[in-house]
Amino acid sequence: MHASRRPARPTARRAALIAALGLVAGGLTTAGLVTGAQADTAPTVALQYKTTTPGATADETEPWFTVSNTGTAPLALSRVAIRYYFTADGSSPYQFACAWAVVGCGNVSGHVTAMATPTATADHYLEVDFGAGAGTLAPGASTQDLQLRLWRQDWQSVNQADDYSFKAGQTAYGPNTAVTVSVDGTIVSGTAPGGNPTAPPSTTPPTTTPPTSPPPTSPPPSGAALFDDFHYTGPSDPNIAAHGWTIRTGAGGPGVQNSWSADTFSFPSDSSAQGGKVMDLTASTDGTTAGTKQAEIDTTARKFFEGTYAARVYFNDAPTTGANGDHVNETFYTITPDDSLYSENDFEYLPNGGWGGPADSMYTTSWYSADAMDRVTNDTIGSLQGWHTLVATVAGGTVTYYIDGTQVFSSNGKYYPREKMTIDFNEWFIDLPFTGARSWDEKVNWVYYNANALTPAAVTSAVNGYYAAGTHFTDTVPN
Numbered sequence: 001m002h003a004s005r006r007p008a009r010p011t012a013r014r015a016a017l018i019a020a021l022g023l024v025a026g027g028l029t030t031a032g033l034v035t036g037a038q039a040d041t042a043p044t045v046a047l048q049y050k051t052t053t054p055g056a057t058a059d060e061t062e063p064w065f066t067v068s069n070t071g072t073a074p075l076a077l078s079r080v081a082i083r084y085y086f087t088a089d090g091s092s093p094y095q096f097a098c099a100w101a102v103v104g105c106g107n108v109s110g111h112v113t114a115m116a117t118p119t120a121t122a123d124h125y126l127e128v129d130f131g132a133g134a135g136t137l138a139p140g141a142s143t144q145d146l147q148l149r150l151w152r153q154d155w156q157s158v159n160q161a162d163d164y165s166f167k168a169g170q171t172a173y174g175p176n177t178a179v180t181v182s183v184d185g186t187i188v189s190g191t192a193p194g195g196n197p198t199a200p201p202s203t204t205p206p207t208t209t210p211p212t213s214p215p216p217t218s219p220p221p222s223g224a225a226l227f228d229d230f231h232y233t234g235p236s237d238p239n240i241a242a243h244g245w246t247i248r249t250g251a252g253g254p255g256v257q258n259s260w261s262a263d264t265f266s267f268p269s270d271s272s273a274q275g276g277k278v279m280d281l282t283a284s285t286d287g288t289t290a291g292t293k294q295a296e297i298d299t300t301a302r303k304f305f306e307g308t309y310a311a312r313v314y315f316n317d318a319p320t321t322g323a324n325g326d327h328v329n330e331t332f333y334t335i336t337p338d339d340s341l342y343s344e345n346d347f348e349y350l351p352n353g354g355w356g357g358p359a360d361s362m363y364t365t366s367w368y369s370a371d372a373m374d375r376v377t378n379d380t381i382g383s384l385q386g387w388h389t390l391v392a393t394v395a396g397g398t399v400t401y402y403i404d405g406t407q408v409f410s411s412n413g414k415y416y417p418r419e420k421m422t423i424d425f426n427e428w429f430i431d432l433p434f435t436g437a438r439s440w441d442e443k444v445n446w447v448y449y450n451a452n453a454l455t456p457a458a459v460t461s462a463v464n465g466y467y468a469a470g471t472h473f474t475d476t477v478p479n
Helices: 238-242 456-469
Strands: 045-051 063-069 080-086 094-101 108-119 122-130 146-152 179-183 186-189 225-228 245-247 279-285 295-299 307-315 328-335 344-350 361-369 374-381 386-395 398-403 406-412 422-429 438-450 473-475
Touching (some): 063 179, 094 108, 094 122, 094 456, 225 456, 238 245, 279 295, 279 422, 307 456, 344 398, 361 406, 374 406, 386 456
Antiparallel strands (some): 063 146, 080 122, 080 179, 094 146, 108 122, 179 186, 225 438, 225 473, 279 438, 307 386, 328 344, 344 361, 361 374, 386 398
C-alpha cells in the first residue's frame, strides 16, 4: 500500500480563499436574492471596494467588490456593470479572472477595453458584468464578495500607482468613487475619469482571452493555489514541464522495476469530463517485465505542505484491453524522499485487490516510515468504477480524507506530514500474475491544491470558478 518509495525529484493567485467559506455569514441569503425583478425607475446602488495587492507594483491587480441595492425595488444583477479604470503597462494584453464570487464565478464575466478618451491615470477599464444566473438583489441586499483578478498576459509586473481606480490603503471594504457602477448603461454610482457621460456608454468587444500562460514567480499571499485541467497535446508538450510537472521515465519501483515510460500518457478529449479534457495514464503489460510499462507524473518541485489536495479521478474495475485479473494500483498521493522526515498521504484504488486484500479496495494511508512500514490505513471497500472527487486536508495536526464529499478516514500524531511534498499520480502493477497482453487506464480530470484547509464543497466551488473563467492552469505556490 505504498505509492512510491523513490526520492522525489527536486526542482490562478487564490481561487477559493478560506475567508470565502463564510457565505451565509456574509448575508447573501435566499431572502436577499429574489426572482421576477420588478421595474425600478430610479435604481440606486452602493459599491464597496478593497484591494488584496496594495503595493504600488504587484504581480497582478486584485480589486474586490460588493454591490448593494440601496433602492426600493428588486434589481436584476444582469442590468448592472462595474468599471475599474487603470493605465495599461506596456503592450501586453490583460487577462481577467473571477477567483471567487458568492453569486458564482460562472455568473461573472469581465473584459478589458481601451478608453476612447484616455486621461493621465486611465487609458483602459475592466468591465465586470453579471449573467442571468446571478439573480436579483432585493432592496438592502448585497452581492457579497466579488474577488477579481487582472494581470498582464506576459506576467510582467503591473504598476498600480498611476491607476485611477486603485486605492493602495484600502485593504478593508469601503467606498471608492473612482469605480463606477451602471444600471442599463447609465452610471448610478461613482465617477469615471474625466466625468460621467450624459448618455449611456458604448461597449466594444472583449480584448482578453482565457489565461494559459505561466504564473508569476513572486511569493503569493496566503491562499496560494495550484490548478491544472491538463490541456496538453501529448507527453512531449513543453507546457507540461513549464507548468511544473515531470513524467517519470527513470528507474526504480514500485511494482515492476524500471518500467516507467512517457508514452503511457495521453491527453484526449472526453465528453464525460468537466471541461471535456483529461489526462490518461495507461499501464500495460504482456505478463513479462520486459513487456511492462507503468505511468507516473509528479510535480517537479517539492513545495506542498499544509492545505487542501484534491483531484477528480476516473477509476476502472477492468482493463481497457485484455484479460482481467491484474493487481493494479490506481493512485493520487503526496510524498517526500525516503529520509528521516519521510511523509506520504495516499489514495490507492485496487480494483482486484493486492497484498492479500479484497477486491474494490480504496486504501487511504498516512505514512511515518517507509523503511519500517509504519503507517495507518483505512480500506474503504466497494466499487469505485467511474469518476470520483478525492480530497485530503492537511491542517491542525490532522490529515482528513474524503471521497465524493464523504469523510472516510483521518490520521494525526506522528502520521502527520513533517516536510514539504510533491503531488503525484501513478498507475502500476503490484505483480504480474499471468501472461497475455492487457492495458489499464486511469483518467484525471483536474488537480487542485490550496494552502488553506477547504471543505469538499469549497473545492468544488473553486474548481467551477476556474472553469468559468477559462483558466486551464495556475500555480502561485512558492518554490
